[in-house]
Amino acid sequence: MTIDQIKDFIKQSIEKNIKWKKISIVGGEPLIHENIFEIINLILDYKNHFSRKTKIYLVTNGILEEKLNKIPEDIIIINSNKKTRVSKFISFNIAPIDLKQYKNKDFRNACSILKYCGMGLNMYGYYPCAVAGGIDRVFKMNMARKEIPEKNDLMLNELNLFCRLCGHFKKHDNAISCEMSKTWEEAYKKFRQS
Ligand code: SF4
Structure with a gap:
């Protein structure tokens, strides 16, 4: 998804007065998206300014540890910790x-x-x-x-x-x-x- 598509989702949510119970950022593997931090920040901004109770999840396989360590604290990480190729x-x-x-x-x-x-x-x-x-x-x-x-x-x-x-x-x-x-x-x- 592009940044503009994420912005449109947030714009529509606000216009329709939708305070989502939860938003999960999933994939494939979301951490391989080149704009993942920008996406997270846009959704955090929606939460902080419009819908304080929304919970934001990031669902990952945990392989890109370097990126994972930089995810803001407000995001709940669900890590499947895939270690082998057989699941x-x-x-x-x-x-x-x-x-x-x-x-x-x-x-x-x-x-x-x-x-x-x-x-x-x-x-x-x-x-x-x-x-x-x-x-x-x-x-x-x-x-x-x-x-x-x-x-x-x-x-x-x-x-x-x-x-x-x-x-x-x-x-x-x-x-x-x-x-x-x-x-x-x-x-x-x-x-x-x-
Ligand atoms: S996961 Fe599959 S079966 Fe379940 S609601 Fe979606 S399309 Fe239907």
């Missing part, structure tokens, strides 16, 4: 719609990530969750909203489209291999070609 993960790339038992589910129900992590914002705009933004990047559905959705707007249409593709919708299974289902294989193939 447990979810079979994210197994789309529920490719599995018989999930075919007729109501995908608008989403998963608990929506409840605990909330809405996502990336370089394209606003999504019901951050993961949906990543899915859209590969599937190119162009579903990003340019404005922060209204409070009563549950983004059900978006959830219906993204959750059917997202491995998080399934029961967590702690996968140990990089399996992919048909829908994702085809999507990555098209993504690479484009």
Whole structure:
């Protein structure tokens, strides 16, 4: 994301009088962003001048220690401390719609990530969750909203489209291999070609 996009997020938040409960700076790995300190300062400024109770988190793998040590004290750091190349993960790339038992589910129900992590914002705009933004990047559905959705707007249409593709919708299974289902294989193939 660019600095201007972060400024626009803050401008919209203030104009709509939104005092966020929490703002999490996530990635990929946020510390590799060349303007990460500027981004942090803009969000801190929003907190200090408009929304004192907002908690700001930075979610990192902890590898860039030199940068990590310079993060201001007001930021809550969530460090996954990745030390090896082998980690447990979810079979994210197994789309529920490719599995018989999930075919007729109501995908608008989403998963608990929506409840605990909330809405996502990336370089394209606003999504019901951050993961949906990543899915859209590969599937190119162009579903990003340019404005922060209204409070009563549950983004059900978006959830219906993204959750059917997202491995998080399934029961967590702690996968140990990089399996992919048909829908994702085809999507990555098209993504690479484009
Ligand atoms: S897109 Fe995935 S992570 Fe986001 S709410 Fe749906 S199932 Fe959960």
